[in-house]
Amino acid sequence: MSKNSFHILVVDDDDRIRELVKQYLEENNFLVSTAIDAFDAKKKIDIIKFDILVLDIMMPGKSGLSLTEEIKKINSTPVILLTAKGEATDRIKGLEIGADDYLGKPFEPKELLLRIKNILNKTKKAILANEIYIGNALINLKKLHIKINNKIIKINPQEKKVLEKMLEVPGKIFSRDDIGKIINISKERTIDVMITRLRQKIESNPKNPKYLQTVRGSGYVLWIE
Amino acid sequence: MSKNSFHILVVDDDDRIRELVKQYLEENNFLVSTAIDAFDAKKKIDIIKFDILVLDIMMPGKSGLSLTEEIKKINSTPVILLTAKGEATDRIKGLEIGADDYLGKPFEPKELLLRIKNILNKTKKAILANEIYIGNALINLKKLHIKINNKIIKINPQEKKVLEKMLEVPGKIFSRDDIGKIINISKERTIDVMITRLRQKIESNPKNPKYLQTVRGSGYVLWIE
DNA sequence: AAATTTTTTATGGAATCCATACCTTATGAT
DNA sequence: ATCATAAGGTATGGATTCCATAAAAAATTT
Secondary structure, eight states: OOOOSOEEEEEOSOHHHHHHHHHHHHHTTOEEEEESSHHHHHHHHHHSOOSEEEEESOOSSSOHHHHHHHHHHHOOOOEEEEEOTTOHHHHHHHHHTTOOEEEESSOOHHHHHHHHHHHHTTSHHHHHTTEEEETTEEEETTTTEEEETTEEEEOOHHHHHHHHHHHHSTTOEEOHHHHHHHHTOOOHHHHHHHHHHHHHHHOSSTTSOSSEEEETTTEEEEOOO | OOOOSOEEEEEOSOHHHHHHHHHHHHHTTOEEEEESSHHHHHHHHHHSOOSEEEEESOOSSSOHHHHHHHHHHHOOOOEEEEEOTTOHHHHHHHHHTTOSEEEESSOOHHHHHHHHHHHHTTSHHHHHTTEEEETTEEEETTTTEEEETTEEEEOOHHHHHHHHHHHHSTTOEEOHHHHHHHHTOOOHHHHHHHHHHHHHHHOSSTTSOSSEEEETTTEEEEOOO
């Protein structure tokens, strides 16, 4: 049951939410710590460097907003704010003072997970380790493998090359010709075969791909969210 | 059978845990002492210098936390805390006051062993003695030998050179060329043979190496955990 | 010169790569 | 809606490259 390498701090005064989120993220292989309020959080932040903070805005004592402000003065740890419904002002304020994303309550844990992966994909740490999320698959280009559903699947060098290029510009359509140039192949069918294989490795439902999609008449495109 | 050179103090008021851990660590060649509470522990610490302390947090009399605090004022002996399940606060508190790692109860002895090796690999003593764990193998570069499964195996000068270089940057891929430069060899197969030999010495299952791995098309890489 | 270590060579096996053939699906003209 | 056709998907297999290792030869140490 190997964890990924990211540590997240969840701060909320509501026990249920805290525990729910913690559990959900842990199920998805994150290392999770929690804090009950801004002061508690600050203490922990001063000691350990987290990869992401998830802060409730509305907390007794000090608000998530003030905490965000403090944090952003010190370093650039990404912050996701949890805002009560309708509090549009807070959201805007949050982004102004440097929060990286926000999520209105009530929220789906799944949605939070998505945002987290999104942000992680942009961090230096992930980039240095050559790690990036595509949906549920944590791609590690350096180690030539993919972690998905607690399994590790190997990718081969050719597959790596293609993934690498496509990951540089997610959303860009790659013609078969483009892909062919990357791996020195000209036959169209051959390229299709490689795409098929990649799909089997990164998609949870390869027959109906969500991330590595076909663009009929043009080629293929990779989405990372 | 011959011990390694590390001395560990296990402090827990629960007899069963104390004895279990002691036995397990002894099986793995550590020298182990035990203490029944914080006062008992303090007495022993004042007399002997241990390489690692394993402290239960929840103990009658004085808690593992206070003991950690005291210890850290005196010197930097590494401390691993054992915390009851769910006591997230204690864990963070522990790290705050200088503990080096923590482990939630109930824990696998194997997991504890892993953390211990991890910490030892970082200590000055280990580095000075040129001792480092790779999985179950305790490599002693100075003495040109490896302790594994209660056996001592010699390593040869060439093997040492390679290990030494690879240990400097675990996780880095060494091309055959890189390795060839270390030991002045150009034939690729020759290098493979050396890797094979090393695997037979440090891996418990050389056919399926866990630490000294092949990166097809690129070379070899050494992982130490 | 005996023993040990190092290097080379030879061989078999595994992983990867590429192409082809055949199958399925999407699309637009009728 | 139906059908013809273009486009895409994939199972399979041969070729090739790459790697592991036994065994022998050479070099070095004892």
